[in-house]
Amino acid sequence: MTTTPTPHPIRLGTRRSLLARTQSGHVADLVRALGREVELVEITSDGDRSQAAGTPLAGTPSTGVFVSALRDALLAGEIDVAVHSLKDLPTYPQEGITLVAVPPREDPRDVVVARDGLTLGELPQGAKVGTGSPRRAAQIQALGLGLDLVGVRGNVDSRIGKVRSGEYDAVVLARAGLARIDRLDEVSEVLDPLQVLPAPGQGALAVECRTDDAEMVALLSGLDDPFTRAAVEAERAVLATLEGGCAAPIGTLAEVVEGEEGVELWVRAVVLSPDGSRAIRLSATGLVDDAAGVGTRLAEEMLAEGAADLNAELNAELNKGDGSDSAAPELDKVHNA
Ligand SMILES: NCc1[nH]cc(CCC(=O)O)c1CC(=O)O
DSSP states (O other): OOOOOOOOOEEEEEOSSHHHHHHHHHHHHHHHTTTOOEEEEEOOOHHHHHHHTTOOOSSOOOTHHHHHHHHHHHHTTSOSEEEEEGGGSOSSOOTTEEEEEOOOOOOOOEEEEEGGGOOGGGSOTTOEEEOSOHHHHHHHHTTTOOOEEEOOOSOHHHHHHHHHTTSOSEEEEEHHHHHHTTOGGGOSEEOOTTTOOOOTTTTOEEEEEETTOHHHHHHHGGGOOHHHHHHHHHHHHHHHHHHHHOOSOEEEEEEEEEETTEEEEEEEEEEEOTTSSSEEEEEEEEEGGGHHHHHHHHHHHHHHTTHHHHHHHHHHHHHHOOOOOOSOOOTTTTTTO
């Protein structure tokens, strides 16, 4: 009689914020549905520590801090799987680590959480709208509503708290984050991508493992959703191509649509001057199999139309350097959150 060895429980690393734990818990459930035991391992990053201690950070930590703590634990063999918000991943790959699965995406749109359930259009001129994202700030300023865009830090809960306490009239957040922590009842408006395009990868999760861990690669690739993966590949190609020539705020959304030739990818993208006064907005369709190509060509077209000049404007703004922590949306610019 032969006995199959009991496989060890899979160690899935998570950061300890509510959103991170919820996202990791969701992926843990997906892995359990494949018939394996999963154990959650909390990884604390420097970014988490300084937030927990209430220490004011010198600028918003680039989310890279959070991503690399999990990747370090993965490479050190402390965990077998890492789960990130895909939009927090840098566009360049990390040696030894494979993006093994991109599970089906949540609704990628941005939302407004405002006092009295107001929409952006219903807020009075001069109303204080909090966001740490230059992408959101530029696109909302471009609506011409006379809103006062101000920086905001902290986790989703504390951002909502700033509206409930009256400190801000509204904040702008990813719908996906609120959906995952079951706070959609806070939403007063879902922003149409025609007006506000989300960040590349927003609403999607990234499941990573070690490239040489054949067992995890085989198991976890079962969690991959090819359409979501194609969409985020196109969006990340837009970002990577524009990042080469341009540091201005970028929004992009790729959607899988039924086209004349079958299933197609429809990609929209915008790059803006920081104050939203100038924007280059284009779209393209292409084959799902050529996702990265569609995104790359779209971004190249945007560069040809002057996307890099918007960058010059951004640099001028950053170099003014009066050191004040004004509403200038300098935060998060690295990853266009
Ligand atoms: N920038 C931080 C971040 N990273 C992922 C999410 C939400 C979940 C997602 O977009 O997948 C958020 C919060 C937000 O932007 O409101």
